[in-house]
Amino acid sequence: MAHSTTSRLKVILGDNNIEKLTLPNGIPESLDDLIGTIRSTFGLKCSLKLQYMDQDFGNDFFNLNSTAELQDLGTIKVIQQTTLISATASSASVSSESDDCVSLANDTILLSSPESLSSRTKQWPEEFPIPQFSYDTELQLVKGNSECQVGNKLLTLSSRIKSDILNRVVEEIYRYKAYPEDAHFCTVAEALIKKHPCLKEPGSFNGCYGWKQRLKYKMGNYRTQLKVLGCAELSVNSLRSKSTMDAFPAKKVKRPKRAEANFYPSFPTGETQDSMEKERIELLTDVKMNNEQWVITDKMACTFAYRRQEVVNQEPSIQDFKDRWPALFHQKEINAEFLRLMAVHLEDMFFAQLDIHSSQLIRVIRAKGGSTHQKNADIMDILDQTENIHLRRECVLKVLIIFLGEDADDLIKNIVTLDQRTFKGIWSISLWQCLSFERTGKDCRSHLKT
Template structure:
């Protein structure tokens, strides 16, 4: 049995933390980095140094065998990270504030996808303001001089082909840290950030001043993807023509890439791991999941097998019954949250409830103005809202009214029964929530059980209330890579893009109209 250990983690000047390792010092530096990310809530890239007893100095950590119990570890951030903010403090503060804002949701999950034994997972979504990286030394010198000339006499700079290629290559390597397939709007944001930081590069005669840079960057990004595909990057090799020709099940035109703001859609296996070793981890996980008080071991193994699980989901597209049989540990509230955070880097229940409560008052005013048959349905639903003070019931009413407002049927998503009823229609549900009410007159919000059904299989139950069940169901659509139901497509789009604020640039007309009304 492994002996537990404690380490002093120095995060910065006057900022340190104590990290407890119940299973002892990890076997690899990557595992230790992941544990520091989880316990200290440190995001982004960093390396580690340890306090060497022989020299009494901090030395770069290359092997965890150099660490002893009660040793000191220093976190070293890249210069680019230090120039913006201190990842060791500000990120932890903001995430803690967000978690504390919803006390009714019990979650202490990390907001970053810190999968154990791997440093390849992205830790943040596409930024609001793209950070233009530092270019190679000679390029930076030329740009500094050109920017000075531009500020003094307005002279624009036309870089030679080699210098332009260096600039585009560096930008492409920065882009892929966030996503391999950026949208047109995201290329706009990169090109705009480039000419904003280096105004000498603005294009004369262009309406935006950066259109030519955007087009060049698109071509360079395509070439850069080819380079990464040739060296075996999973996210790109999955779409290679040769692979698709070898796999008869895959359409040549079917491209597997993020479509719903996934940050880690198809990650590489952790360093040093293979498909065979990860399958062994999965088999070990099957026995660990049935043990009592074993949550931490299960969590570590789920993190370690994340990439393996994603490859299975994306490539094999298993039925939910088979997927649950192979990965039973995933089908719990806590693990759905953790998986969603690994895929998107976004907290699930805390943000879902916070945003739902935040928009509720404005939604009520919008609902009151709805007329016709839909307006009458909404008023019938909101009658229960007015006579019940329970926050869980009020959230459920807002959700049902929102579905009606979007001209979709709430019963397609939420089926409610009395506990004495037996209705086999739940078995026919493709994707939805069932809520069983106790056979009592009061309170009206008393629920015997709330659960989730996918492909006719009850995958989760005892979820307390409808809002919580909907949040977990939304997380499961990502964890299992499920398409949104056609008859509820607009509802799930609003949940994703307005409530969870993921991929907000592309909205359908219905969702855009609702968003405009919410932010009037």
């Protein structure tokens, strides 16, 4: 219930972190408004869940579903949703990153279910990080690197140390890709001898060709081991999982495409297909009843693995998929699903690439004459006069759309609106791909036309 006078609440943010929240206009009628106020007041970016202290039950805390339960001088507890990340598929422990919450346009996105062991949170790194090996292996490598630096003497490895190195490196590779390509193995082998020069191979044209080949074989063996243990991402390609007509090792292999990081994740720990289907039905009810956004967000994150396995295994039509997962076609969930699947912030990456290539795009567009130049004249004037980054981005995108021969009025209703979310859907993804591949002008146009 909203109050016309000022209200004050005791807010418990942590074990040793308690604040006072003053609400000049009283307690908001909407729970989302209250959560938004708490976020802005205390600088929180994670997904929040609130609990209130109920005096009727001995001051125990209960989940807050309506602000009608609150009153002046009441106490609420803030529970911040955290993202848990798996170190490797062979490890049963899951580490928590409570302070590393992912924010995109002030909205929180959970990469996957908190208890899923198969979520990847990063794309393949530019410089592959060589992991730390066992203690005795590290001792020999330190000694070998010192001797190599002094007298160019290479280290002679025992089979046990060589096996330890390969095992640790392959586990690190799997953190990023289950099916790395030849170029990835080259990158890893080069990073290995760069960090440990004593591991260079005499007679090799680049000093690491043998390491690349060993890593390839070791990666294949590692996948086989994980497949036997029931890793969903790999067992989907086993002969048992294929139909009789497709029961061949090289036929219809399901693996990530392009930059997909979480192609076929496993169900969260303790969940089954039946429990996931029940969660999906509850999610449909939440969408129809327009329940709180954080409830829908949590359930969408929890059912990510179930949704991905449905896409890969059944390949449903878009209409059927939309009927089963209507929440996925909302703007916030599109961004969240892109992050869960690709481990990339769609909007952040798009606008970052747009800022990098804006000057080159503007030069190409200014060189265009005729009716296109006349249509862009007013927008270019606004672009030249403003320093607001959001307005400049909007101007660049609008003139680019006109340059490509599209009707910008159908996509942008008002150029003065400073809303970054005007450009979404396929246009955002297509333009992001153009900018990522450094395409401009005619090349960019031909890419979007296809």
